[in-house]
Amino acid sequence: MAENKTKVALVTGAAQGIGRGIALKLAEDGFDLAIADLEPQQEKGQDVVQEVEALGRKAVFVPIDVSGKDSFDQAVDTAAEQLGGLDVLVNNAGIAQVQPILEVTQEELEKIFAINVHSIFFGIQAAVRKFDELGVKGKIINAASIAAVKGFPILSAYSASKFAVRGITQTAAQELAPKGHTVNAYGPGIVGTGMWELIDRELHKINGKPIGQNLQENVETIALGRIETPEDVAGVVSFFASNRADYVTGQTLLVDGGMLYN
Template sequence: MSINDKVALITGAGQGIGRAIALRLANDGADIAIVDMNEEKMQAVAEVARALGRNATTFKADVSKRDEVYAAVDHAEKALGGFDVIVNNAGIASIQAIADLTPEEAEKVFKVNVEGVLWGIQAAAAKFKQRGRKGKIISASSIAGHEGFPLLGAYSATKFAVRALTQAAAKEFAGDGINVNAYCPGVVGTDMWVEIDRRMAEITGAKIGENYDKFVGGIALGRAQTPEDVAAFVAYLAGPDSDYMTGQAPIIDGGLVYR
């Protein structure tokens, strides 16, 4: 699954799943553009990638802003001398009962999780076409993009939307040699799940850790997912072994949601 000397841009790469994806792609031979809002965390990831012998660059961008996403893609091409893969990983959680969602909360999660992916798809496809090259577009959905969960209604809606964008873009860009896929993690031991568990406890009155343990207890493989589990699958999507795959959003959750 060699991606030697390919250039990959990963959003939300300062921590968690995004960090694991960036370092896995670097370890597999790619030069990486790290996009995030936290400059200190981005620099730390870049240093590790460079220690692996790869080129790495950072770019601060808010993925909900179209111009900033396009600027990040342009920066990656100029700084690293190419552009082959984008991983639209950046996302935020929204934990709230549907009846209590405010316009502000709904707008925020949709702008980051849906518009952030849309702008990434647009910017990457435009760059691939400009360069006359094939490319890979990979976006973060979720098990919540296959099944709606209580207190995660808005979040689930955004992740269903990512699947829709993935399917439509795959059909629109297939003729240009652009593969468009998504990945659907489950319960990953990251700061996002810490926040999900905290908010669920706050709303339901459960003890901290109780909801997290309940979800993990339903995983067939018997453990929570790690960021590296997700990164391994994204590396497959980024590499040549997935060249005949497009428009898909497979679940990788250890056996929790089955479709």
């Protein structure tokens, strides 16, 4: 049966952080992996490839600039060719910007929307083209955020981009349901990765609090009492990528330890 065939997932931004955690979890679930990231991240990406292979799965590093449609199309084609198919796309790559709303520039808006929003469109388009070509019912899983359901001060551009991801997820789910494809999103809270280190540093410049204090104060608002790990996020992605989520589409599931209640 086709269900016995090894499934393939492509994860963007997979050379480090949350993307790496997602890739390793999907490998544990039995997926072969395309580790997709920027060309300068290839060395880190190859490390993740080796970690996936140590789990007994196949993996390849695929260079990608998620803000470019042609780059996304090429990455999907390369992944499917080298790994023998494509069943899941995780649109994980993204950036944060910390800036008072009155100081956000046109260049900053264009950059964050190119990476956080345009990539979702290009990823969906590329993945569905490949799903249909291969005759599979695919799963698309997008990176949202707690900032997709509540706007946060000093994170206006980031919040706007993540609200957009949530909206795209809902509309794509409706349009692609007749094909049998599902589209969902995960909404992390405060994850102990480089992104939150950046946010903490930038908040320090704005409010003068010592490095680490802004992060700690935010962590103290988490009901479960600890900072989030990439593995926490990966568990939700694992569910969306599995057949247990075959009847779930158009949803943004918060995985934040109890910060927001949606």
